[in-house]
Amino acid sequence: MANFSKSTVPQFSVDVYQNEFLPEGGREVNAIVTVTSTGGGTSGGTLTELTTSSASRGAAGAAVVLMVDCSGSMDYPPTKMRNARDATAAAIDALRDGTAFAVVAGTHVAKDIYPGNGGLAIADPQTRDQAKEALRRLSAGGGTAIGTWLRLADRLLNTVGSPLGEQVIRHGILLTDGRNEHESPEDLRAAIDAAAGRFTCDARGVGTDWEVKEVTGIASALLGTADIVADPAGLAADFTRMMEHAMGKEVADVSLRLWTPVGVQIKFVKQVAPRVEQLTDRRTEVGPRAGDYPTGSWGDESRDYHICVQVPEAGIGQEMLAARVSLVLPQPSGHDPSGHGPSGGAPQTGTSQTLSQGLVRAVWTDDMVASTSINPQVAHYTGQAELAQAIQQGLDARKSGNLDGATAKLGRAVQLAAASGNEDTAKLLAKVVDVVDEVAGTVRLKAKVAEADEMTLETRSTKTVRVKK
Template identity: 45%
Template sequence: MATFRAEVFQNEFLPDGGTDAHAIVTVTAEGVGGAATTAGGVAEIIMVDTSGSMTGQTLAAAKHAAQVALDHIPDGTWFAIVSGSHVAQRVFPYPNAPVAIVQMEPRARAEGKRAVERLVAQGGTAMSTWLRLADQIFATQPAATQRHAILLTDGKNESEPRTELSAAVRDVTGRFQCDARGVGSHWQVDELREVATALLGGVELIADPAGIADDFRDLLTASMARGVADAQLRVWTPQGGQVLFVRQVAPTVEDLTARRTVVTPLIGAYPTGAWADESRDYHVAVRLPSKPVGSEQLAARVQLAVADEVVASGLVKAVWSDDSSLTARISPEVAHYTGQAELADVIQEGLAAKAAGDEATATVKLGRAVQLAKETGNAEATSRLRRVVEIDDEEHGTVRLKRSASKLDEMALDTASTKTSRVRR
């Protein structure tokens, strides 16, 4: 049986005149089981780029990976395969089939593999059409409440305006989750990040096409481990209170603030997607009307709700004090994740400046990233940064841009920028 628990980490003491309460809320799920336990309620769509740039080794590797993925979709799961170029086409179930999605069983698995083998590379790239077709396919099976897609591409979204992709992302947000994967060095990280962030998935670089199969296998394994189809983080604030932001800060940084929906006038809900046995950290910041020294107040109640049932709850408190030894303390958890969120921002800003030819700004931003990576103990980020900059002084963030940095190293740093190191407790 699935169980959830919530733990709150904060310094509850505010100075005289203080208004802002910050807390890290850790939500842990155990005994969730897997997606296969909800027979008929799980659907998976694989979207493979078949534009002209995929010709050769990349398409061959993508075909193999899709076939490997089909072997990891359990019987009973609804599935479909989409070929994506400047248009999207359902290739399995076959275009002339009377249904848009079928349940996995041995014969369907074999036919799906045959359909994949027939994929050919031609045309341009318009990812909005891929997302809209996936949404239409999912909609034909309303019983499938847990919906996940994989999007694989090797190129830029060149056959349509960026606004078209953004519109499609907005339209399908909340309808399914999607992990995006880019192969090689000719795709744009910000395009796939837009897709994955809105659809509660991840974006990764696959530098070598030979790695697609292992990545697909891992994605399907993770997807099928999620036994809870959807959950909401709910934040109650008192009358007069204001939620400044809600961010997931581990295992990745995802700003959920703009995704708020109203439950009651005092309660907002933020999407978290499907859950497996795992732990996630959320940074919740609330602004309150200041109160006299000695006053205490409940600043927020943070809950996880599954199917409208609250399954875990934690309290964020505020106590006004004139004791500076209490109010000056910064919660180690809050400090750690504040640094991690800034780290993600400055990496992306630094790489964008470098791409625009603004080396001065790039040096400052990436130097700050080196400094933050050291302060927060993010060794992986430091390792990736070393491939893009020469580090003279980690503590002070003194760096020089590497003239020999490869495009793949910069993309690897960019795609991994939102991954965080967990706080040590």
């Protein structure tokens, strides 16, 4: 059983990178906040390591629902459905003993095919075999209404609870090969909104007949990953990696809490590594001048966040606390939180434990060198966010026939990728444009681009690289 006492919660650290110096009249403060979790999950480890290190978690510690597209298009070619069954079976094999799980077959309706009783099974050798037997009976037929899959997954995941009232890590894995044609965009949006904050979800598009913005939109809203598996033969390896990553999570529902003094306005909060994720509009107010931004579940990992605030004007020599950043963990009702409110500032709001915190400062100076220097971390991630935007705008322009606009945006993307050392993105861009001069961002659009290459670039456009040491 998960026990979120101080001895078992992963150790979180918060490091703030910024140039705190502002010129006279300067008001914008930028900071990169690096959050690192250690000593908890084993995200990215081998299956044996995951099973051994987390065996104590038990049934109520984690719950997973696998949503498999079974629409008619999964039969073209017939190997696609077989690959999907094999991939789901591989993911089931990667479940740690004691994890609660279910399998949903998704068409224009959603069906709980295992365990099939409106609840979840507990992973052990017998239930894994039973689930894989249920998979063998799956066949393709029907339409696609992904919102119904998400709603069923939400109901199933929330049938499990911990007798000790602890947080349960709830996670979905969703596979689709087509567009969401059998429900309205509004119905899908409502299903995503209803699931947000209740479980995380990784989404995969197989082949090239699905809509990138649908799949990435689901993963983004549900704080998971999105990717393309252009060749269905690669599904099993991808599903295994996804499940091992999910099994490495040790703590759920961690929030980034931002407290700001009177007069300070928040311009934006975004995750910038390992991928760009806008969080500004996901704020939940938790007290006077304090708000929480969701970060989902954590194992052993590190993420970077870019925070930008606007402070009141002040004179040379003055300084102030521009923001206090905390990592907080909600506590079960009746649980005596071991964390206390930050000293000398925002009080602890609600029942939650503070895991770590950092400070963002502002100091006004007449030293022009100090006040005009851009922190390398801030500069790097500003470029990475622009890179993601340039790719998306360039591909949208290309699809709409605006070839000049596409050339300009994708050229800028090539330039940014080269400057930041984002080699993976540079390779993907080179499949869509011919690079004439990467430093200047001079490119030519390729006359013919494989659909899979274009979709891969779009799906992975928000992946970032960290600052080179």
